[in-house]
Amino acid sequence: MTPATLQTSPVTGAASATWDAIIIGAGMSGLYQQIRLRELGMKVRVFEAGTGVGGTWYWNRYPGCRFDSESYSYGFSFDKELLQEWSWSEHFAPQPETERYLNLVADKYDLRRDIQFSARVKAARWDEVDRLWTVTLDSGSRHRSRFLITAIGALSAPTMPDFPGMDAFEGEAYHTGLWPKAPVDFTGKRVAVIGTGASGVQTIQEVAKTAAQLTVFQRTPNWCAPLHNGRIPPEEMAAIRARYDEIFRRCDETFSCFLHTPDPRNTFDVSAEEREAFLEKLYSERGFGIWVGNFKDILTNRAANEEISRFVADKIRQRVKDPKVAELLIPKNHGFGTRRVPLETRYYECYNQPNVALVDTRATPIERITPTGIRTSDAEYGFDIIVYATGFDALRGAFDRIDFTGREGATLKEKWQDGATSLVGMLQDGFPNMFMLLGPHTALGNIPRSIEFNVDWVTRLLRHLQENSLTYVEARPEAVARWMDHVMEVAQGLLSMEVDSWMTGVNRNVAGRQTRVVARYTGSAPTYRAWANGIADRGYAELVLA
Known part of the structure; x- marks a missing residue:
């Protein structure tokens, strides 16, 4: 399917939406969200920087890469048939097996027809007049959608150290998070x-x-x-x-x-x-x-x-x-x-x-x-x-690599310059119709379990919009503030908050990541889900709907 670009109304001259929703990323969260949006009858486009599906399990193919969650707790739970068909070979599956699993999911649901591979998103800008997102790729092509969903992962922006002379090295050099598909032979080598x-x-x-x-x-x-x-x-x-x-x-x-x-x-x-x-x-x-x-x-x-x-x-x-x-x-x-x-x-x-x-x-x-x-x-x-093996610019790094511009020309980088904020890790005031599947302050832990909950939560909200003929949603600033107060409260007393790590927002390989912050949600997953479900159960009073 050839991706559509900007369309213009012959009557008004205004740009119209090419897609109902654009998803950035074809990892586990992007694939599952794609499946759920199809169930809503939405016209969806997925932009994926890699040449295949899998996200984390596409890029991280370094030797020894594998789960550290038990395999049978990690896979998708929503498809009972797939659960009975698929066999895990090890208690903690290696990367090639997980990549095969996610390719099977893509095949079973015919997901590739709506994915554009080798398509890295450079920028996304909110159009206040048309109430649409314009997504620009590295290639320069632009695409419009009513809704924008980021499925870019919490650990997906590799960081390199800044040692002098790195470009002059005459041997082979690799980052674990950008490992080549061709095998790397270490036999007899100095490594x-x-x-x-x-x-x-x-x-x-x-x-x-x-x-x-x-x-x-x-x-x-x-x-x-x-x-x-x-x-x-x-x-x-x-x-x-x-x-x-x-x-x-x-x-x-x-x-x-x-x-x-x-x-x-x-x-x-x-x-x-x-x-x-x-x-x-x-x-x-x-x-x-x-x-x-x-x-x-x-x-x-x-x-x-x-x-x-x-x-x-x-x-x-x-x-x-x-x-x-x-x-x-x-x-x-x-x-x-x-x-x-x-x-x-x-x-x-x-x-x-x-x-x-x-x-x-x-x-x-x-x-x-x-x-x-x-x-x-x-x-x-x-x-x-x-x-x-120098890690990632965790949690917000993948967001910083895309120029997100919301209402009144405000950028997400500016919004987060003193630390990321959110409403339940999935919405941000000032950025209408944008959903973050693994945004800051979502419940992490066993990631696929968080992915399934967050995708289902976003899907429930989008269904609510459809059923009520609504096309606009944005987190209220006071709701974001209340959530962030809760995020700060549950982090109190944790010894981890005294330590420099990606879990507290500190990364010595990234400029501007030297200040310790509450970078993630440290409460329990059940508490997180109760808070998020409460928003839905109250009829989304914490959101502006129009």
Whole structure:
């Protein structure tokens, strides 16, 4: 289908809508929103920067990339038939399998006919006269729609460090979030990995298996916990299929939509022996239980957090043979769980291998990238491949890369210059008819569970507009202010708010991201859903409808 461009009325000369809705992004949220809008009979166009569907699971194809939510809690829940047809091969599926899954969804619902690939959105401007959005692509083509829906993800804007000489490197260089489709062979190569966040940890585990020499450049160590992945045999998959209603009901009930939720006890409610046994149990179990299924006070009580931090630090010391290396891998500037916890498979054991070395860039900073490698303040290293596992401009970064202009010429960048705001993470005053599926201050956690709720919420609102012959919706400023007061309130007392991380809006690789803010919603998913559903149940009084 050839995308339509601007149309002009032969009677009035005014521009008219080419589409009822434009969706930016063909990842999980964009695909599901596309399905739901079709059910409303809407004419939809999706613009996707990549050449295929999948979003996160299209771009992030680096070695070792996989879920850290249980696979069977991650897929779409809305299609009962698909749930029975699809088999997950592992408890935490690898990227290629997830990409195949999302391609199956696109095939089953014939979604590609409404998607324009290799189409990066440059700008979106609200037309106050026609009450339409004009979306401009990098190619220069412009497209008009009544409604604009961003499905651009919370972790989708990769960031690169600003080392001198990066362009002069003569070997291969890759960012984990922009990995090529062609395989990268590390066999017998000298490889550098810069960064030890979640993507860095997963990459390091794989590269260490074949590289002649792997040098890890670490600025800030992270608390990592075992993934305990495993294959899912057919009989177990059959049992999982029989429990899908129970699995998704459990996700709806838990704090972060994972299969794990905080233990009702406080850390010091039990004896030291019981506490140690409980932590050992969590450390031996699959997934995020040790982070989000731990004692309920580990993220608010300093002494409790010190206890779990001590426990995990001891595990690192037991697993890493060189005591000096072990100490470098133990965080000293934040407690366990106050930043995002990467899950790993023999990550710490990598540092016991003779082909793996660790460089502490706080002690010996990287000074520049040379044509043949990396120079720090005390040494020069030669490399064939450099991997930048330097993360993303999280939460609002993807929004900042598009020039959104709302009413009266106000831009979203200006609106958010002192920190992003929203109404339940999905609407913003001053930006009519625009919906953010994973906008700031939505409930994150197990992302697809948030996606399904948010898409259904937006769809319910659009149905309400249709049924009442309305074409305009905007969040009231006072409603945004009340929501933001709630966002600030639930963040009080969290130890994570004392820590610099993408979860508090701090990113040293991005200019203007040095001030700590409440960058995300830290309350429970059930509380978030109740607040959002309350808006709908009250007849959308918090919104301007026309």
